[in-house]
Amino acid sequence: MSNFGKIYSQIERANPSLIAQFKELGVSTIYESMVEETLMDPSITPICKGQIIAGSAVTAINTPGDNLSMHLGLSLTQPGDILVTAFLGTHSYNALWGEMATLAGIGRKISGVIADGAVRDVKAILDNQFPVWAKSISSKTSSVEKIGGINVPAVCGGVLVNPGDIIVADDDGAVVIPLEQAEEVLQKAQKRAEREKEIKGLLLQGKTPYEIFNMGIALEKNEIPIINDKYDSRKV
Numbered sequence: 154m155s156n157f158g159k160i161y162s163q164i165e166r167a168n169p170s171l172i173a174q175f176k177e178l179g180v181s182t183i184y185e186s187m188v189e190e191t192l193m194d195p196s197i198t199p200i201c202k203g204q205i206i207a208g209s210a211v212t213a214i215n216t217p218g219d220n221l222s223m224h225l226g227l228s229l230t231q232p233g234d235i236l237v238t239a240f241l242g243t244h245s246y247n248a249l250w251g252e253m254a255t256l257a258g259i260g261r262k263i264s265g266v267i268a269d270g271a272v273r274d275v276k277a278i279l280d281n282q283f284p285v286w287a288k289s290i291s292s293k294t295s296s297v298e299k300i301g302g303i304n305v306p307a308v309c310g311g312v313l314v315n316p317g318d319i320i321v322a323d324d325d326g327a328v329v330i331p332l333e334q335a336e337e338v339l340q341k342a343q344k345r346a347e348r349e350k351e352i353k354g355l356l357l358q359g360k361t362p363y364e365i366f367n368m369g370i371a372l373e374k375n376e377i378p379i380i381n382d383k384y385d386s387r388k389v
C-alpha cells in the first residue's frame with residue numbers, strides 16, 4: 154500500500170528522559186553504538202555550528218519544487234520535536250526552509266530541522282541561532298500545492314526515518330535511532346562515552362591512542378618492522 158499523499162497527524166514519541174540522555178552524547182559516539190547503519194550522508198550539514206539537538210522525528214515528504222508538506226509538518230510538531238523534511242525522489246533546489254519557518258519553529262519550541270534539500274534566509278537562521286541541518290543553500294522559491302506525505306516513512310540523507318524515530322545531530326552529522334532500538338543503543342553509547350572519559354586523562358598526559366589501544370599488534374601480525382634509524386635517500 155502506498156503512503157503517497159497520506160497525512161498522519163500523530164506520532165509515537167520517545168520518553169523525554171531517553172531523548173535528554175541521547176543529547177548528552179555526540180553523534181559519533183552514538184553512531185559507533187548503532188545496531189544498523191543509520192547515519193545520514195555527510196551532505197547534510199549544520200547551518201549554525203557548535204550545536205547538538207535530539208528529538209522525535211516528525212516527517213514531511215515534499216513533492217519536487219513544492220514545500221507544502223514541510224509547512225503542514227511544522228504545524229503538526231510539538232515542543233522538542235525535530236522536523237525531518239525531504240523531497241520525494243530527486244532533490245530539487247527549491248528551498249525547504251527559510252526565515253518564516255525559522256520564526257515559527259522558535260515559536261513552537263521545536264528542537265530543530267533536518268532538510269534533505271536547500272534552505273534560504275541564512276542570515277535569519279544564523280541571527281536566531283536556530284538549529285537547521287541542510288544539504289544546500291538556495292534562494293529558489295517553492296510552490297505550496299501538493300503533499301508527498303506527512304508522518305510516513307521518509308528517506309533523509311540516504312537513510313530511512315520512521316515518524317517518531319529519535320534524531321540526534323551535531324557538527325559531525327545527523328543520526329537516526331529507530332525507536333525500538335533506542336534503549337540498547339543508548340546503553341552501548343553511554344558505556345563507550347564512560348570508557349572515553351577514562352582515557353582522556355591519559356591522552357592529555359602524553360599517551361597516544363596507538364599505545365592505549367595496543368595498536369602495535371597490527372604491526373606484529375603483519376610483520377611490519379619499525380626501522381630504528383633515520384631515513385636516508387642515499388641508502389634507498
Ligand SMILES: O=C([O-])CC(=O)C(=O)O
Pocket residue numbers: 220248249250251252253254255273274295
Ligand atoms: O517560503 C518558504 O517556504 C521558505 C522561506 O523562505 C521562509 O520560510 O521564509
Ligand SMILES: [Mg+2]
Pocket residue numbers: 251252253274
Ligand atoms: Mg523567506
